[in-house]
Amino acid sequence: MIKANNPALKSWVEVPADSDFxxxxxxxxxxxxxxxxxxxxxxxxxxxxxxxxxxxxxxxLEDCDIPHSAYDNEFLNELMAQGKEKTRxxxxxxxxxxxxxxxxxxxxxxxFLHDADKVEMLLPVRVGxxxxxxxxxxxxxxxxxxxxxxxxxxxxxxxxxxVGYHGRASSIVVSGxxxxxxxxxxxPKDDEPPVFGPSRLLDFELEMGFVIGKENGLGNPISxxxxxxxxxGLILFNDWSARDIQKxxxxxxxxxxxxxxxxxxxxxxxxxxxxxxxxxAGPEQEPEVLxxxxxxxxxxxxxxxxxxxxxxGAEETVVCNSNFKYMYWNMTQQLAHHSVSGCNMRVGxxxxxxxxxxxxxxxxxxxxxxxxxxxxxxxxxGGGERKFIADGDTVILRGWAEKDGVxxxxxxxxxxxxxx
Amino acid sequence: MIKANNPALKSWVEVPADSDFxxxxxxxxxxxxxxxxxxxxxxxxxxxxxxxxxxxxxxxLEDCDIPHSAYDNEFLNELMAQGKEKTRxxxxxxxxxxxxxxxxxxxxxxxFLHDADKVEMLLPVRVGxxxxxxxxxxxxxxxxxxxxxxxxxxxxxxxxxxVGYHGRASSIVVSGxxxxxxxxxxxPKDDEPPVFGPSRLLDFELEMGFVIGKENGLGNPISxxxxxxxxxGLILFNDWSARDIQKxxxxxxxxxxxxxxxxxxxxxxxxxxxxxxxxxAGPEQEPEVLxxxxxxxxxxxxxxxxxxxxxxGAEETVVCNSNFKYMYWNMTQQLAHHSVSGCNMRVGxxxxxxxxxxxxxxxxxxxxxxxxxxxxxxxxxGGGERKFIADGDTVILRGWAEKDGVxxxxxxxxxxxxxx
Numbered sequence: 001m002i003k004a005n006n007p008a009l010k011s012w013v014e015v016p017a018d019s020d021f022x023x024x025x026x027x028x029x030x031x032x033x034x035x036x037x038x039x040x041x042x043x044x045x046x047x048x049x050x051x052x053x054x055x056x057x058x059x060x061l062e063d064c065d066i067p068h069s070a071y072d073n074e075f076l077n078e079l080m081a082q083g084k085e086k087t088r089x090x091x092x093x094x095x096x097x098x099x100x101x102x103x104x105x106x107x108x109x110x111x112f113l114h115d116a117d118k119v120e121m122l123l124p125v126r127v128g129x130x131x132x133x134x135x136x137x138x139x140x141x142x143x144x145x146x147x148x149x150x151x152x153x154x155x156x157x158x159x160x161x162x163v164g165y166h167g168r169a170s171s172i173v174v175s176g177x178x179x180x181x182x183x184x185x186x187x188p189k190d191d192e193p194p195v196f197g198p199s200r201l202l203d204f205e206l207e208m209g210f211v212i213g214k215e216n217g218l219g220n221p222i223s224x225x226x227x228x229x230x231x232x233g234l235i236l237f238n239d240w241s242a243r244d245i246q247k248x249x250x251x252x253x254x255x256x257x258x259x260x261x262x263x264x265x266x267x268x269x270x271x272x273x274x275x276x277x278x279x280x281a282g283p284e285q286e287p288e289v290l291x292x293x294x295x296x297x298x299x300x301x302x303x304x305x306x307x308x309x310x311x312x313g314a315e316e317t318v319v320c321n322s323n324f325k326y327m328y329w330n331m332t333q334q335l336a337h338h339s340v341s342g343c344n345m346r347v348g349x350x351x352x353x354x355x356x357x358x359x360x361x362x363x364x365x366x367x368x369x370x371x372x373x374x375x376x377x378x379x380x381x382g383g384g385e386r387k388f389i390a391d392g393d394t395v396i397l398r399g400w401a402e403k404d405g406v407x408x409x410x411x412x413x414x415x416x417x418x419x420x
Numbered sequence: 421m422i423k424a425n426n427p428a429l430k431s432w433v434e435v436p437a438d439s440d441f442x443x444x445x446x447x448x449x450x451x452x453x454x455x456x457x458x459x460x461x462x463x464x465x466x467x468x469x470x471x472x473x474x475x476x477x478x479x480x481l482e483d484c485d486i487p488h489s490a491y492d493n494e495f496l497n498e499l500m501a502q503g504k505e506k507t508r509x510x511x512x513x514x515x516x517x518x519x520x521x522x523x524x525x526x527x528x529x530x531x532f533l534h535d536a537d538k539v540e541m542l543l544p545v546r547v548g549x550x551x552x553x554x555x556x557x558x559x560x561x562x563x564x565x566x567x568x569x570x571x572x573x574x575x576x577x578x579x580x581x582x583v584g585y586h587g588r589a590s591s592i593v594v595s596g597x598x599x600x601x602x603x604x605x606x607x608p609k610d611d612e613p614p615v616f617g618p619s620r621l622l623d624f625e626l627e628m629g630f631v632i633g634k635e636n637g638l639g640n641p642i643s644x645x646x647x648x649x650x651x652x653g654l655i656l657f658n659d660w661s662a663r664d665i666q667k668x669x670x671x672x673x674x675x676x677x678x679x680x681x682x683x684x685x686x687x688x689x690x691x692x693x694x695x696x697x698x699x700x701a702g703p704e705q706e707p708e709v710l711x712x713x714x715x716x717x718x719x720x721x722x723x724x725x726x727x728x729x730x731x732x733g734a735e736e737t738v739v740c741n742s743n744f745k746y747m748y749w750n751m752t753q754q755l756a757h758h759s760v761s762g763c764n765m766r767v768g769x770x771x772x773x774x775x776x777x778x779x780x781x782x783x784x785x786x787x788x789x790x791x792x793x794x795x796x797x798x799x800x801x802g803g804g805e806r807k808f809i810a811d812g813d814t815v816i817l818r819g820w821a822e823k824d825g826v827x828x829x830x831x832x833x834x835x836x837x838x839x840x
Contacts, residue, residue: 165673166586180639182761219600253585254674257761341602341677
């Protein structure tokens with residue numbers, strides 16, 4: 001067992017029972033404060049942010065052999081690039097600093113702790129390339145059923161390779177950033193010319209993303225066996241989508257403006273290490289996949305996922321409860337496939353799952369599916385209903401894994417839509 | 421007229437008559453030398469590289485108000501981010517330094533000139549996001565004719581918007597980099613399962629790319645009128661493509677592994693300023709496009725383009741002579757469309773044209789079209805023939821604009837395919 005994962009560990013920092021951030025989590029992020037606006041690396045425990053720049057200045061991270069510039073940095077990239085051995089040592093060191101019996105650290109806590117409510121969390125990673133997969137069989141089946149043929153919902157290639165496409169990295173923003181409703185070209189009526197205006201079918205997509213922490217170099221594929229060494233950690237990912245723009249633009253080269261106006265990530269990168277206890281077997285793959293996509297062991301993760309919509313001035317309504325474990329294609333397969341062409345991964349690259357739908361209607365990961373193309377509006381707790389996302393709506397993604405009394409959470413991905 | 425574009429100007433550096441790099445060009449690149457391996461900014465004249473770090477140390481660039489770090493840099497991004505006014509001043513300053521009557525500079529030339537054969541040219545730009553369009557009507561018509569219906573070759577959206585998709589930035593490499601033949605999944609026989617192996621239908625795509633020099637910020641579309649202020653310059657771009665991988669993978673989300681293993685750029689970014697004399701009207705667009713895509717003035721550029729294949733140990737064969745002026749959608753339209761969703765451009769982003777085919781068979785910009793899906797093999801000068809690209813083949817892209825005795829060239833994009 002990774003030392004920092006021990007469920008028996010307790011911290012001298014009081015952690016609320018329902019917190020996403022017990023001492024067994026210790027995710028990484030980037031923050032700044034009003035009094036010190038320089039972005040820098042932090043972890044979190046309970047309702048507190050832990051400043052790693054200060055910890056390093058206090059010589060508490062000396063054993064990690066990580067340069068100070070990796071903490072005093074606007075992104076996690078340099079830290080991740082240190083490699084798993086060092087970042088694992090760092091997470092264990094953070095755990096020791098925060099453990100209940102560490103009276104010395106507790107005494108000095110006021111030097112490095114900040115109230116989480118009083119800091120600004122920033123985009124954690126400088127994303128080089130962002131790739132989006134389409135790896136939930138329930139989602140792909142729903143989309144195929146709606147737009148093509150219920151009896152042949154999956155396209156011929158779907159069970160042979162993890163279908164994916166390149167997305168836009170520049171418009172990935174951190175939780176809390178307001179999103180302007182995108183404008184674009186749509187074709188509402190088949191027999192009339194296209195029109196220009198704000199998207200009328202704005203949607204979220206419930207996804208998880210994983211962040212690359214190691215380079216392979218051009219021309220050097222990564223095997224499924226090696227893949228986990230390249231995965232630093234995971235985030236929540238809302239891949240905002242304009243369905244009406246997508247429908248008109250996407251043939252034959254795929255989604256473009258329908259997806260490139262914004263994606264919202266959670267501020268916390270939860271390490272793959274912290275998720276180790278939550279491994280689970282994935283769905284059986286039939287037909288058998290080609291050798292380069294075969295894998296051994298449990299490569300899915302049991303992470304509960306939730307989406308809520310909060311209209312302006314009203315209470316939220318949970319519209320989806322899904323789980324990361326439903327993925328048909330796992331991360332090691334996605335990474336092996338992506339690089340088998342020789343494509344090079346760089347530290348900070350982000351690979352997202354695609355919409356994660358579950359088998360039941362209340363587990364669908366997009367309004368397209370939840371409202372079944374707008375034919376089944378969703379009742380909102382505060383009154384009214386939704387087919388898609390309205391101006392003033394805030395969409396909140398949540399994710400957490402729970403076992404043996406330990407809850408490893410991702411925090412939230414929050415985005416409010418404002419009229420354009 | 422931009423001062424540095426004056427066709428009457430001559431340099432004290434002797435420039436061969438057929439050179440791509442007379443004093444009216446002055447493109448930007450990144451180089452290093454054996455004696456000084458630090459990457460830095462340069463321009464080129466005739467057969468010589470001009471070291472801008474040295475020019476700045478000699479106080480010859482003082483009037484440009486550009487920080488030294490923008491020259492002493494491994495990429496052009498910081499220089500481009502200075503804005504057009506400053507980079508135009510810089511190009512004019514370089515012109516004055518190199519003009520025939522500048523005896524003082526000529527005397528000191530040995531301080532800042534390097535034999536072009538003796539330096540290593542590097543990737544000029546740190547590409548944030550790379551986007552590929554599909555904007556040649558001849559190419560789209562050829563592809564539609566081959567794979568769909570000759571009578572309805574263009575898809576319904578094609579004349580209403582510049583179709584494009586997000587590509588892979590990490591695998592963009594500079595001219596001279598060897599390219600491993602990609603492996604991947606293909607489905608050679610319709611009634612048999614897919615197989616894994618090296619691509620058998622490896623192709624080039626003759627493209628041009630433009631580099632972004634100014635940010636717009638998320639949520640702020642760029643109009644066609646503003647677009648040229650965001651375009652720093654142009655490069656040659658070979659968008660290597662594995663046709664057999666593409667065919668099996670690309671439905672419904674577009675090309676992925678078929679394109680992400682490598683793209684080869686020329687080492688020189690030719691400024692939009694230098695191409696000013698070569699503006700030309702684009703094709704008439706019918707039906708009329710939506711207002712956000714309308715533009716005024718000449719927005720196409722008359723740039724001759726050529727592709728040659730040089731088999732291992734044999735002479736080259738020119739397989740294509742095309743021209744950038746054929747583009748149906750121009751760069752200002754591509755940029756206006758790309759950003760109309762609110763998508764943000766960052767300095768260094770690269771937007772490529774898509775394959776540039778002309779109206780005649782000898783002007784097609786890919787082997788797919790030249791050999792018409794392999795049905796019309798091309799005879800090679802040294803014997804043999806080609807349907808697609810063979811191991812050991814070097815593919816060379818060239819581009820130049822010529823008028824009033826002035827030839828503004830791009831140099832070459834060179835890539836050799838090696839067996840994987």
